[in-house]
Amino acid sequence: MFGRLRAWTRRHSKLVDALTVSPLALLSLITVEAFSRAGSLGARQAGVPGLLLLSAALIVPLTWRRDHPREVFAVVAAVSFVQWLLDIVVLPANIAVLVALYGVASRCTLRWALAAGAVAEFGLLLAILRESPDTGGRAWLSSSAFIVAVWIAGIYANTRRRYVEGLVERAERAEWERDQQARIAAAAERARIARELHDVVAHNVSVMVVQADGAGYALDGDPEQARRALQAISATGRQALAEMRRLVGVLRQDAGSPAEEYAPQPGVAQLGDLIRQVRDSGLPTEFTVSGTAQTLPEGEQLAVYRIVQEALTNTLKHGGPGTRAWVEMTYGRGEIELRISDDGRGASAPRMVGGHGLIGMRERAAMYGGSVEAAPRAGGGFRVVVRIPVGVAA
Structure with a gap:
């Protein structure tokens, strides 16, 4: 069941990403509605349509964070910076910065993860200095714990994902090499059996043909020689059958039956x-x-x-x-x-x-x-x- 669920999520990754950010969108709608009813500063600054548009600009790009984590983080950070320039109150939708930061840390190189973490910390510092300039330093240090936690979680997820991908790649390569070795071994065995059968059949059949021709010529004039030739043909045929049986008989053994004794190779x-x-x-x-x-x-x-x-x-x-x-x-x-x-x-x-x-x-x-x-x-x-x-x- 879990395997089918994972396969479904891989096929519908965009839908899954949209569903994961839907609680944040719902929370933003409830908050904007509350601002509108209370006539708060945020509603007076940008109006309800402006707050809804700002929330959408922060949340909607998260749908593409899996395929384009750096671009999504850049868009969300830019929208948040514009929000700070316009002096609009902090919204629940600003959590999108942390979500986008996790996407960069979990899917990009360490250099990009460090850059995204620095941008998030700088944005937090700007917001805290505006809201509470007197205690900005202490508030920034305490709030940075959330950003650091998200960043570390993303780095761990990235490391884990790369480790699993490495294991899968090695397993696939080992399976491919095993199949290649099996095909090579099968081809070599077929060539060996074909070579052995050719040598056995060609030699013995050639001897039987020569003896049969001799028996045909001597049948009327020298019956004793013809009889000896026929006896040689019979002995050669039995030898050929024995050698062929030794070569391919082992392939026809039933599972669990004792191996038949065969003569050693000449x-x-x-x-x-x-x-x-x-x-x-x-x-x-x-x-x-x-x-x-x-x-x-x-x-x-x-x-x-x-x-x-x-x-x-x-x-x-x-x-x-x-x-x-x-x-x-x-x-x-x-x-x-x-x-x-x-x-x-x-x-x-x-x-x-x-x-x-x-x-x-x-x-x-x-x-x-x-x-x-x-x-x-x-x-x-x-x-x-x-x-x-x-x-x-x-």
């Missing part, structure tokens, strides 16, 4: 199995390791495995019949170097430079500060050279 130790799978698919591949073996982080091992997998997948797809491949892994000082080369016709295939495979390899290497060079070999074929620093965090 690494350097599984490169031998990968090479054997490629050989079984019909691509003769030599795998050599040189240098002193080093322990690599799991993420870096996965990057090495996927890069080798993607490079051999490209050879399977684009190398052509009779292609041979070589995989060389060298442990150096502070880095690991991979050389995946073949003697096929993949260098002339236009898709080699336009697909997502090379992009994925470069992204994986770049995550660990590495680089990828992919280019045709001088004697034919294609070569991919990868250098990754050892032990660099992603």
